[in-house]
Amino acid sequence: MFIWFHKLASPPYFYKFAGILAPWLAWLSLLVIAAGLYGGLWLAPPDYQQGDGFRIIYVHVPSAWMSMFIYMVMAVAAAIGLIWRMKLAHAVSAAAAPLGASFTFIALVTGSLWGKPMWGTYWVWDARLTSELILLFLYVGYMALNHAFEDRRTGDRASAILALVGIVNIPIIHYSVKWWNTLHQGATVFFGPRAEMPPSMYIPLFIMIIGFMVYFAAFILKRLQVEVLQRERNTAWVRALVAKS
C-alpha cells in the first residue's frame, strides 16, 4: 500500500493513473448531479415561505461547501509541498485554485441572486458575505502569485505560504454566522428533533454535494495531468509521450 502510494507520487505514473480515473469520475459526477438536480428541482416540495425560490440552495450550498473544501485541499497540499518538497503536492495546489475560485464565484453569484427577492438586496457587507469574498480574493491572489515568478519553484513556495496564511479565513467563514449578527442565516439543522428541513429537501442537497465532490475529483485529476506535463516538459518521459502521439 505504502509502495503504491510512493509510486503514485512519481509524475509519469500519476499521469497515467489520472488519465484512466478522470473520465470515469467525470461521467459519475454527471450522473450524480443529474440525480441531485432531479430530486431538488422536481421531487422536492416548494418551501412554505420562499416557494420555488428556495431551490437555488441546490447549487448555492454545494458551491459554498466546495469553495471551503477545495481551499483546505489547496492549503494542506501547499504545506506538504513546503515541508516534504514533494513536486506533485505543489501541482495539486496550483490545479485546485481555479476550481476553488470558480465555486466561490458561483456561491457568491447564486447567493446574490437569491438575496435580492428574499432579503431585499443583492449584497450586504456582513461577516459571512465579506469573508466569502475574501476567500475569492485569496484564490485569485494565489493564482497570481503562483505565476508571478520566472522560476516555477519560487512561485510554488511563495504562493504556498499565502495559501497557508489564508486558511485562518476558513473557520471565520464557517462560524461568522454564529460569532456575529449577520444578515446571512445560520446553518440549518438537518437531523434530530429540532430538524429545520425535511428529508425530501435535504436528500437531494446531500446528493448534490456528493456530485460536486466527484466533479472536483475528476477535474482536479484532469488539471493535474496538464500541470504535470507543463512542469515535466523537459524530462525524458514527457518527450517519449509526445513522440508516441
Next chain:
Amino acid sequence: MTPVRRKRLIIVVVIVAGVAIAAALGLQAFRKNLLYYFTPVQVAAGDAHVGQRFRMGGLVAMGSVQRSPGSMTVHFTLTDMQKSVPVVYTGILPDLFREGQGIVVYGTLDKQGLFVAQQVLAKHDAKYMPPEVAAAIKKAKAAQQAQIAAKAAS
C-alpha cells in the same frame, strides 16, 4: 522525519498559529464594528449611535403591521422580546417580510423614539418546510389554542 523536514514542519505550524492568533486578536478588537446590526436592547442601552444612521435587527411584532391605504408606508414594531421600537418605512418590502419574521432595518431614530427606516431587509430563519406541513402545523396550533381557551372558559 529528517531534521530539515522537522524544521520546515515547525516553521509551517508557527506561521499558521501566528496568523491565527493575529486574526483572533484583530477580530476581537473590531468586534463591535463587525456587527451587522444592533438589537433593540442594545439600542435602548445606548450602544448604537442615535442621531446617525444605523442598522437594527429583530422580529416584526405579531399584529403590529399597519399599512396606510393608498400609499407604500408601513408602520410596525420591531422587537427582540425584551425591548420594542416602532418603525415606519415607505417602499417595497422583501418577499420574506411578514409578522414574526426576523428583519434588519436601516435608518435613524428620531427624538420621539420612532425609527425611520430607509431600507428594510428580511432575514431568513434557515427553516424549510413544504407548504402543506406549514399549514398542518398552523391548524394543529390553532386547535391546541382553541382547546386551552375552551378549558379556561369551563
